[in-house]
Each structure stands twice: as C-alpha cells, then as structure tokens.
Amino acid sequence: MIKYVAHRLVMMTGILFGVLVITFAVSHVLPSSPVEMMLGAKPTQEQIDAARVELGLDRPLYEQFFRYIANAATGDFGVSLRTNQPVASDMLERLGATFELVTLGMILAVLIGTPLGVLSAVRQDTAADHGTRTIAIAGVALPPFFTGMLLQLLFYGTLGWLPLQGRIDSEILLDYSFETVTGLYLIDTLLAGQWQAFVSALLHIALPVLTLAVFSLAVVTRISRNMMVEVLSEDYIRTARAYGLPRRAIHYRYALRATLIPLLTVIGLTYGYMLGSSVIVEFVFDWPGLGGYIVGAIISNDFPAVMGVTLFFATTYLLVNLIVDLLYFAVDPRLRMA
Amino acid sequence: MRLASILLMSSLAPRGVLSGRRWAGPVTFGEVFAMKMLKKLILGVSLLCAAVAVVAAPAAQAKSNTVTYAMYGDIKEWDPSAAFSLEVMMLVNVYEPLLWYNPPGSAEPFTPALATSWSTSDDGKVWTFKLRKGVTFHDGEPFNAAAAKASIERTMKMKKGAWYIWASVDAIEAPDEETLVIKTKTAQPIDLIASSQYGAYMVSPKAAEKGGEWFNQGNAAGTGPYSVRQWKKGQQVVLEKNADYWGGWTDKNFDRVILKVVLENATQVQMLKSGEADFISLVPADSMASLAKNEKLTVGLIPSWKNSQFLINVQKAPTNNKKFRQALAHLWDYEGVTKNVYAGAAVPARGVIPATMWGHNSNLKAPSFDLEKAKQLIAESGVKQADRKVTMAYIGTSEEYKNSALLFQQNAKKAGVTVELLPGPWGTIWDKAKNLSTAPNLQSMTWWPTYPTPSDWLIGLFRTEKKALFNLSHYANPDFDKLVNAAVDLEGSDRDEAIRKYHQAQQMLIDDAAAIFYADIKVRVARQASIGGLEINPAYAAVFFHRIHRK
Numbered sequence: 001m002i003k004y005v006a007h008r009l010v011m012m013t014g015i016l017f018g019v020l021v022i023t024f025a026v027s028h029v030l031p032s033s034p035v036e037m038m039l040g041a042k043p044t045q046e047q048i049d050a051a052r053v054e055l056g057l058d059r060p061l062y063e064q065f066f067r068y069i070a071n072a073a074t075g076d077f078g079v080s081l082r083t084n085q086p087v088a089s090d091m092l093e094r095l096g097a098t099f100e101l102v103t104l105g106m107i108l109a110v111l112i113g114t115p116l117g118v119l120s121a122v123r124q125d126t127a128a129d130h131g132t133r134t135i136a137i138a139g140v141a142l143p144p145f146f147t148g149m150l151l152q153l154l155f156y157g158t159l160g161w162l163p164l165q166g167r168i169d170s171e172i173l174l175d176y177s178f179e180t181v182t183g184l185y186l187i188d189t190l191l192a193g194q195w196q197a198f199v200s201a202l203l204h205i206a207l208p209v210l211t212l213a214v215f216s217l218a219v220v221t222r223i224s225r226n227m228m229v230e231v232l233s234e235d236y237i238r239t240a241r242a243y244g245l246p247r248r249a250i251h252y253r254y255a256l257r258a259t260l261i262p263l264l265t266v267i268g269l270t271y272g273y274m275l276g277s278s279v280i281v282e283f284v285f286d287w288p289g290l291g292g293y294i295v296g297a298i299i300s301n302d303f304p305a306v307m308g309v310t311l312f313f314a315t316t317y318l319l320v321n322l323i324v325d326l327l328y329f330a331v332d333p334r335l336r337m338a
Numbered sequence: 339m340r341l342a343s344i345l346l347m348s349s350l351a352p353r354g355v356l357s358g359r360r361w362a363g364p365v366t367f368g369e370v371f372a373m374k375m376l377k378k379l380i381l382g383v384s385l386l387c388a389a390v391a392v393v394a395a396p397a398a399q400a401k402s403n404t405v406t407y408a409m410y411g412d413i414k415e416w417d418p419s420a421a422f423s424l425e426v427m428m429l430v431n432v433y434e435p436l437l438w439y440n441p442p443g444s445a446e447p448f449t450p451a452l453a454t455s456w457s458t459s460d461d462g463k464v465w466t467f468k469l470r471k472g473v474t475f476h477d478g479e480p481f482n483a484a485a486a487k488a489s490i491e492r493t494m495k496m497k498k499g500a501w502y503i504w505a506s507v508d509a510i511e512a513p514d515e516e517t518l519v520i521k522t523k524t525a526q527p528i529d530l531i532a533s534s535q536y537g538a539y540m541v542s543p544k545a546a547e548k549g550g551e552w553f554n555q556g557n558a559a560g561t562g563p564y565s566v567r568q569w570k571k572g573q574q575v576v577l578e579k580n581a582d583y584w585g586g587w588t589d590k591n592f593d594r595v596i597l598k599v600v601l602e603n604a605t606q607v608q609m610l611k612s613g614e615a616d617f618i619s620l621v622p623a624d625s626m627a628s629l630a631k632n633e634k635l636t637v638g639l640i641p642s643w644k645n646s647q648f649l650i651n652v653q654k655a656p657t658n659n660k661k662f663r664q665a666l667a668h669l670w671d672y673e674g675v676t677k678n679v680y681a682g683a684a685v686p687a688r689g690v691i692p693a694t695m696w697g698h699n700s701n702l703k704a705p706s707f708d709l710e711k712a713k714q715l716i717a718e719s720g721v722k723q724a725d726r727k728v729t730m731a732y733i734g735t736s737e738e739y740k741n742s743a744l745l746f747q748q749n750a751k752k753a754g755v756t757v758e759l760l761p762g763p764w765g766t767i768w769d770k771a772k773n774l775s776t777a778p779n780l781q782s783m784t785w786w787p788t789y790p791t792p793s794d795w796l797i798g799l800f801r802t803e804k805k806a807l808f809n810l811s812h813y814a815n816p817d818f819d820k821l822v823n824a825a826v827d828l829e830g831s832d833r834d835e836a837i838r839k840y841h842q843a844q845q846m847l848i849d850d851a852a853a854i855f856y857a858d859i860k861v862r863v864a865r866q867a868s869i870g871g872l873e874i875n876p877a878y879a880a881v882f883f884h885r886i887h888r889k
Contacts, residue, residue: 181736
C-alpha cells in the first residue's frame with residue numbers, strides 16, 4: 001500500500017514536470033513580449049530593457065527554465081504581470097472561492113444525479129428514464145457560459161430573485177466584517193456569526209453552483225444509471241433472485257454497493273472536469289476564484305500566473321485521482337485482500 | 339480523453355446489451371431510495387430558500403449616497419508614481435495633482451488643484467507654483483512645498499509608469515512652505531505636465547517612505563475627496579468620503595464610491611439596467627440601441643483623445659516610395675470606415691492630432707478616398723507592377739482593425755496593389771514592427787497623450803529614433819525633428835507659436851504620407867439618467883465622483 005502510494009507520487013512528479021515543460025515552452029517560445037503588459041501601454045526603451053532584465057528574459061531559455069523550476073520548488077511562482085502581486089499569494093487568496101464553488105457544485109451534481117440515475121435504471125425505458133436522459137443530454141450539450149447567462153437572465157433579469165455576479169453583496173462585504181479562516185465565505189460568515197453575510201454569500205453562490213452542477217449532472221446521471229443497469233444484469237443478481245431473496249436486500253446489499261466504486265471514479269473525474277468548467281463559470285459570474293484569474297492571465301500573456309495556475313490545476317487533478325484510487329481500497333474488500 | 343471514452347461507452351454499451359433482460363419490477367428499493375433522496379433534496383432546498391427569503395428581505399439595499407461603477411479590470415498598480423494602466427478611476431478621486439486640465443472649450447485651460455496660482459519665467463525654464471494652504475493628506479501629514487517636491491522627485495527617481503513626463507526637470511526647490519519652484523533644462527510646459535492623468539499626483543511623504551509594497555496592499559494617502567476604505571482583490575475597491583477635504587462637502591455629494599470588478603460586458607449591461615450599477619465601463623456597440631430606449635438610462639458617444647492610424651513604413655520597399663505611400667492614403671475609405679466599421683463611434687481624422695485637442699488644425703490638406711488619384715500616383719511612382727505588394731499588421735482581436743483592413747485590401751486590389759494581412763497579438767506585432775527586417779509596410783497604431791500635448795503624438799510616433807520604439811513608420815526627417823523640438827520649447831512660453839509649428843509638422847507628415855490618419859475615436863458611455871453634474875473631459879479617462887450627484 002505504501003509502496004503503491006509512493007509509486008503514484010513519483011509518477012505524479014514526473015507528470016507535473018511534463019506540465020511545467022509544456023507550459024513554459026508555450027509561454028516562452030511564442031514570440032510575444034510580456035513587457036508591455038507589465039509596463040502599461042507606452043513604456044520607454046529604458047523601462048523595457050529594465051523589465052526584461054527584471055523578468056530574466058535576457059537570459060538563455062534553459063537558464064530561465066531552471067531558475068523557474070528552482071523557484072517553483074520553493075513555492076515562488078514569480079510576480080503576476082497583470083495584478084502586480086506574487087502569483088502564490090494571488091492563488092492562495094483565490095483558492096477558497098474556487099474550492100467552495102467546485103465542491104458545492106459537485107455535491108449538488110451527485111445529490112441530484114445519483115438518485116436520478118438510479119431511478120432511470122430501475123425504470124429503464126419508461127417515460128421517467130427517457131425524461132431523465134433527455135435532461136442529462138441537454139445539460140451536457142449546453143456550454144456552461146450559455147447556461148450561466150440564461151440563468152442570469154432568468155433569476156436576475158426577469159425574476160429578480162438572485163444576484164447577478166460576485167461572491168457577496170458589496171455593502172455587506174464592507175460593513176460586516178468576518179475573518180478569513182477557511183476562505184469559504186459560507187463557513188467563514190457562519191463562524192463569525194454573521195447571518196446576513198451568510199445569506200448574501202449563499203444567494204451569490206446559488207447560480208454559479210447551479211450552472212456547474214447542470215453541466216456535470218449529465219455525466220453523473222448517465223454513469224450512475226448505466227452502472228446500475230449493468231449491475232442489475234449481473235449473474236449474481238439473477239442468482240440472488242433465483243434464491244428468492246427479497247428485492248430490497250438484493251438492491252440494497254448487492255446492487256447499489258457494487259456501483260460505489262464506479263461512482264467514486266465519477267466523482268473524482270467530475271471534480272477535475274468541474275475545475276475545468278469553473279474557469280468559464282467564474283468568468284461569467286465574476287467569481288473571484290482561480291478560473292477568472294487564469295482567463296485574465298491568458299488574455300494578457302501574464303505567463304507567471306498562467307504557469308502557476310496550470311501547475312496548481314494539474315496537481316489538484318492528479319491528487320483527486322490519487323485520493324479516489326485510495327478510496328477504492330477503503331470500499332472494495334477485494335483490493336484490501338490483494 | 340478518459341472521460342470522453344467513459345461517456346461514450348456508457349451511452350452505447352448497456353442499452354444494446356441489456357435491453358433484452360432488463361428488470362422491470364413494480365416499486366423497487368432503488369426507486370424508493372431515489373425518490374426519497376429527491377424528495378428530501380427538494381424539501382431541503384425549498385426550506386433553505388424560504389429561510390433565505392425571510393432573512394434576505396431587509397438585506398442591505400444600495401444607499402442613495404453610494405455610487406457604483408462597474409470596471410472591467412481590477413487596480414493593478416496602487417503606487418501613484420508607478421501607475422499607468424487602469425488606475426486613473428481611483429487616482430483622480432483619491433489623489434490630486436497641482437492642476438487639473440479643463441475640458442476643451444472651457445474659458446480657462448486649468449482648474450487649480452493643489453496649486454492656487456502659477457507663473458513661468460520668460461524663457462519658460464523656471465516655473466513657480468503657489469500651493470494651497472491648510473491641506474492635509476489622508477494620513478494626517480500636511481501638504482506643503484516639501485511634500486510636493488518629494489512627490490515629483492520620487493516619481494522621477496522610480497522611473498516607472500509615466501515618470502518620463504518629468505524627464506526635462508533639472509531641479510525642484512521649496513523656498514518656503516507654500517512655494518514650489520520647478521526648473522527645467524529646456525523650456526517645458528510644466529503646467530500641462532503637472533495636470534497629467536498619470537505620474538503627477540501628490541502623495542504623502544510618510545506613505546512614500548513605506549514603499550511600493552505598502553501601496554500594493556491596497557493602501558493610498560492622497561489629498562483627494564475620497565480615501566480608500568477597502569480593496570478586495572478581484573472584487574471591489576471602496577472609496578469613502580474624506581471629511582476633511584479642502585474642497586468641502588454638500589448634502590448632494592456621494593459619501594461612498596464602489597468600484598466593482600465586472601469582467602463581462604453582458605453582465606455590466608444587466609447591472610446597469612437593473613440599477614445596480616450607475617456607470618459601466620464596457621458598453622457593447624450592439625447594446626446601444628436597446629439601452630437608449632430605456633428612459634432610466636443615458637447613453638452616448640463622447641469624443642476622446644484616442645485616435646487610430648496605420649503607420650506606413652517609409653524605409654521598406656515598396657513603401658519607401660513617397661508617391662506609392664500617397665497612393666495608399668488615397669485608397670483608404672475614410673467615411674466608409676468610420677461610418678460602417680466603427681458604427682459612428684469615430685470620425686474621420688484630419689492630421690495626427692484629434693479634433694478636440696489643442697494644436698489640431700481642421701484646415702490641413704489631407705488625402706481623400708480617390709481611386710483614380712491613387713492609380714495615377716502609383717503609375718507615377720515607378721514601382722513595378724510585380725512589386726505592388728504590401729503587408730499590413732494589426733491587433734487581431736480588434737474587429738475594427740480587421741474590418742478596416744479588409745476594406746482597404748478590397749480597394750487596393752482595384753488599384754492593382756496586393757495587401758497581405760498580418761493579424762496578431764500586440765506584443766508580437768509590435769516586436770516585429772520595431773525591426774526593419776521583420777517590419778510590415780503598414781502597422782496599426784492607436785495613440786493617446788499622457789498629458790495634454792500634441793507633442794505626445796508628434797514625438798512619440800514620428801520623431802527620429804535610433805532604435806525604433808513607437809516610431810514604427812521608421813520616419814526620420816531632420817526638418818520635422820527640428821520643427822517639433824522647437825515647438826515643444828515654445829509650449830510654455832509662446833503657445834500660439836508652438837501651435838503654428840505643430841500645424842506645419844502635421845502637414846509635413848501628411849505630405850510625406852508617413853501614415854494613414856483615419857479615425858478620431860469616440861467612447862461609448864452609458865449611465866443612470868439620474869446622475870447629474872457629469873462633465874466630459876478627454877484629459878482624464880475617469881469620473882470625478884465628488885463633482886456629480888443623484889438628481
């Protein structure tokens with residue numbers, strides 16, 4: 001087990017190194033100058049030369065690369081050219097927002113998607129099944145920025161029920177103070193006992209979470225449906241039926257349990273998937289997380305920020321996968337025996 | 339990829355395999371489980387919504403003395419000595435320069451800010467400013483001549499942002515508390531420089547000591563009507579009334595200004611429609627008509643000091659031929675571009691100085707769209723038929739550049755000139771254009787002045803440069819250089835003579851066809867109609883919140 005984890009961690013390092021090489025190459029080999037982003041629109045030649053030295057762009061490429069790796073290893077990703085702040089502190093500040101959004105999105109997608117999938121499986125080829133699957137396909141077919149804007153138009157423009165953008169009401173952010181403990185506003189506001197602020201945060205997160213959930217709902221629903229259908233058709237279920245075991249026992253003790261492992265995979269994958277979609281959702285809703293940050297960074301050729309966030313996303317994705325794989329050990333007795 | 343294959347498998351395999359032996363029981367556990375989960379979920383969400391609705395009802399509504407501005411990017415550089423991108427909205431409200439430049443058409447060119455009166459020596463090299471008494475910075479430090487001297491010297495020393503506006507300053511003296519003397523190496527318009535929208539703000543000496551890092555945590559210490567109350571990165575900047583402001587306060591003034599970061603233009607439009615934002619910074623062209631119909635809103639096009647041109651490389655064949663360049667200037671459809679491509683958000687330019695800037699001359703002889711004239715000039719130029727090919731570089735993400743270039747390509751074709759379009763990101767095309775070997779024949783360029791002077795265009799874009807920076811025409815004309823240098827020296831002492839020289843210099847550029855000067859840009863603006871007291875001033879891309887009110 002320990003050997004397995006160690007092996008995976010070594011592999012992860014290799015993959016991350018590859019990610020670094022690719023992002024570095026893409027951001028440095030392309031013949032584009034990042035200095036005008038750093039200096040504003042009308043720099044002097046003197047300022048440009050100074051900036052090139054400051055960024056190390058006057059050095060050979062390999063030297064720039066090794067310097068970057070050495071700094072990155074100590075958690076120093078350089079200073080963002082766009083925000084003028086250290087990339088590491090920018091990321092840290094925005095991490096909570098993305099984590100809050102993606103985690104809630106996933107929970108919502110699983111909470112709705114799994115029961116829908118199960119319902120669809122046991123009611124296979126009925127109206128309920130077709131309906132569920134239609135909704136699922138529609139969800140995955142709609143790009144998140146479109147869903148997001150539709151939801152904005154409906155819930156803000158027409159109904160006026162929910163806020164349009166941002167993470168919390170401007171005035172509340174100003175007048176209600178709450179400590180940043182976890183970086184998750186929903187938890188921080190509760191810890192500070194600021195009920196109004198909590199409500200504002202909840203109202204603000206509703207639409208972005210819904211957008212993310214709708215997009216991933218399809219995956220969760222379809223996969224849990226298919227897993228359930230597959231399990232229900234297994235020989236051992238037929239055998240159990242032949243033995244005359246009660247249906248409830250068959251479903252509860254055997255079928256649903258057997259779908260747990262694939263479901264875990266789905267959750268893991270969906271999390272990574274959502275991290276990807278969150279980039280667009282955050283942009284649409286001005287959610288101050290990593291997604292909106294990386295969009296701005298890409299547009300403005302802010303390569304220290306692009307590299308930092310890419311590395312972070314890659315690490316998270318790999319870690320989630322590792323955790324999911326480790327959870328297999330916990331839920332699958334066969335693996336524990338082996 | 340992995341996900342895609344799972345999706346594919348799951349959507350194809352089971353149906354075919356399983357449809358023959360599916361289990362259609364009556365009510366199964368799975369179904370009960372699923373239904374229960376769904377019911378619980380729906381119940382939970384409804385309860386939560388109800389609870390939220392009850393609590394949210396009296397939630398904080400925007401106060402009437404708060405004004406909200408939706409800006410499309412966050413503040414990048416908080417240090418007023420280094421700021422040079424989107425910060426002007428914060429700067430003009432938190433800091434003050436010595437003078438404000440008045441909008442074109444005003445009776446007086448300047449409004450006194452931290453200087454109350456000023457004078458210059460006959461040779462235009464010594465400027466004496468009398469400073470306002472009894473002004474304090476937000477951190478309680480007094481504003482005096484020593485503070486003003488330290489502010490300017492700090493900007494010059496840091497060499498960041500727009501520091502170069504002070505490059506000609508030789509010495510700054512503070513003979514007493516209220517007198518500031520600025521001596522320059524050559525005659526310079528220090529009154530104009532001191533009213534620059536970047537690089538000319540007075541900052542508390544105590545704050546300056548704390549350095550750039552302190553500023554970049556969202557701190558500020560100016561003398562302006564508002565102080566910075568809060569900065570939440572990527573979310574908002576909140577400015578709060580500075581009760582001690584020397585300009586005083588009335589009941590009508592806004593006590594609080596929220597600068598909200600809103601990245602998407604569609605989102606900004608919705609916020610404006612709902613009244614959540616009083617001003618927006620991104621007004622999409624296709625929203626103008628629908629916003630104009632809304633009685634609660636005011637929309638419009640206001641002149642700016644931004645203008646666009648295609649610089650023509652005068653050293654690279656075939657555009658090193660003057661007649662050929664002149665022909666290109668006749669192949670541009672000036673009216674068509676501003677009317678159709680810019681949808682009215684621009685007017686045809688006459689010369690390189692925008693119409694609302696001093697130094698502009700509407701009587702300059704400028705080329706018009708004339709195919710026959712162009713054909714004639716091409717024939718006279720002696721450029722061989724096979725060589726009548728030019729390259730044209732522009733910022734690829736700009737629809738305006740792209741469509742203007744396409745139109746030009748079509749017109750040029752009619753005159754037998756082939757135009758190769760080279761769109762790209764600014765960083766890339768700029769780097770290429772600096773080098774003669776990689777430079778295109780035509781290069782897009784949008785320009786605006788750092789402080790209100792025509793010399794910004796004439797020097798920045800066309801004065802001879804040893805190593806090209808923004809003179810991407812690679813224009814090198816000693817007569818032009820002499821004329822412009824002389825004009826700059828006269829700006830402070832004899833502005834009328836300076837203007838005459840600027841007119842000559844502009845005509846020279848047109849005659850040499852150093853660029854296709856095609857558009858003075860207008861800015862689309864939209865705001866709540868209830869906002870009163872707004873003054874349009876192209877010298878500052880900002881709203882002076884202390885001067886406006888809600889009707």
